[in-house]
Amino acid sequence: MALALALLPTRSDVPLALWPCAQPDQPDAKATTAPGAPRALVPAQLARRLVTEYTRPGALLVVPACPALLCEAARLGRRAVALTDPEATADLTGQAHALVTVNLDGRGHPAATVDAGSLAACVALLRPGGLLVTITRSQQHGGQLVDLAALTVRAAEQAGLAYLQHVVALLAPVRAGQLRPSVTAWRRRTLRARLARGERAQLPVHADVLVFSTPEAADA
Numbered sequence: 001m002a003l004a005l006a007l008l009p010t011r012s013d014v015p016l017a018l019w020p021c022a023q024p025d026q027p028d029a030k031a032t033t034a035p036g037a038p039r040a041l042v043p044a045q046l047a048r049r050l051v052t053e054y055t056r057p058g059a060l061l062v063v064p065a066c067p068a069l070l071c072e073a074a075r076l077g078r079r080a081v082a083l084t085d086p087e088a089t090a091d092l093t094g095q096a097h098a099l100v101t102v103n104l105d106g107r108g109h110p111a112a113t114v115d116a117g118s119l120a121a122c123v124a125l126l127r128p129g130g131l132l133v134t135i136t137r138s139q140q141h142g143g144q145l146v147d148l149a150a151l152t153v154r155a156a157e158q159a160g161l162a163y164l165q166h167v168v169a170l171l172a173p174v175r176a177g178q179l180r181p182s183v184t185a186w187r188r189r190t191l192r193a194r195l196a197r198g199e200r201a202q203l204p205v206h207a208d209v210l211v212f213s214t215p216e217a218a219d220a
Contacts, residue, residue, distance in 0.1 A: 017167045019209075021046040024173050041066040041102040042135060046169050046207070048072045050100060054131050054211065059097035062089065062125055069100060093124055098131040103148065104207060114151050119159050128216035132161060135169070137207045145200065149208035156212045167209035181205050 021043050042050075047068035055061050057077040063069040065082040073080035083089060083099070099122050103114075122132060134156075136148040153163055172181035181203055183191075191203065 014163055015165050017165065019046070019049055019167055019169045020174050021049065021169045022171050022173045040068040041104065042068055042207070043171065044068045044072065046135075046171075046209075048076075049169075050133060050209070051076050051078060054133055055098050060092070060095055062092065062096045062099040064100070064102050066102065089125060094127050096125045096127060096130055098133060099125055100133045100135065102135045104135065104137055114148060114155055116155060116159065119155055123159065123161065123214065126214055128214060130214050131164075132156065132212040132214075134210045134212075135207050136210070137204055145202075149210060152210055156210075160215050161212040162215065163210070164213055165209075165211040167211070169207045169209050170205060171207055172205040179205050 022045065040047075041064055047066070050069070051061065051072045055073075055078050059078050061073050061078045061080045062083050063073065063080055065084050070080050070082060081089065081092065081096075101122060126132065134152050136152055138145055138147050138149065149166075157163055170179065172179045174180070183203065187203070194200070
């Protein structure tokens with residue numbers, strides 16, 4: 001069983017960055033979610049970095065119903081709206097400075113962007129010059145590895161968006177220069193079951209953060 005840290009093919013026109021987002025020495029490293037609260041889709045350290053890097057104070061940020069993203073946006077002075085129902089965001093058309101989507105667990109998310117229809121719905125909420133930030137990672141289906149990052153890049157570029165940046169967000173802590181992921185009992189059982197079936201088994205330790213801009217921003 002190997003750690004999974006597969007990167008998209010290098011492109012000289014797209015900057016590549018590496019963000020440690022699970023360091024235990026950070027103030028929020030041991031933070032817990034309140035009982036009954038929605039599950040956080042991304043770690044607080046990644047949420048904070050996304051908000052600070054891609055928005056300014058006062059900006060309108062549309063995100064999934066993720067406590068970490070909503071909390072960090074509010075704490076840093078952004079106007080955050082949870083994208084839970086596409087119809088409920090109709091009045092935001094063309095207003096968002098940035099929109100974040102998350103698809104890390106392999107289940108379809110309301111803000112998933114791989115298919116053309118969902119991508120168009122997300123882009124419609126962005127103002128000229130707005131940023132679409134997608135968070136995804138390679139996933140296994142039927143024993144095959146599906147590169148959702150590559151699929152997302154292809155779909156976004158076909159929709160006319162400019163591909164600005166690829167960030168590798170480490171979701172496992174780095175200690176003494178090595179990745180030290182924690183493995184839950186459920187994850188261990190899943191990996192063993194895949195190995196028993198003769199399938200490829202891997203332990204994801206990162207997410208791909210892909211940043212796109214509307215055509216207006218690209219041409220500016």
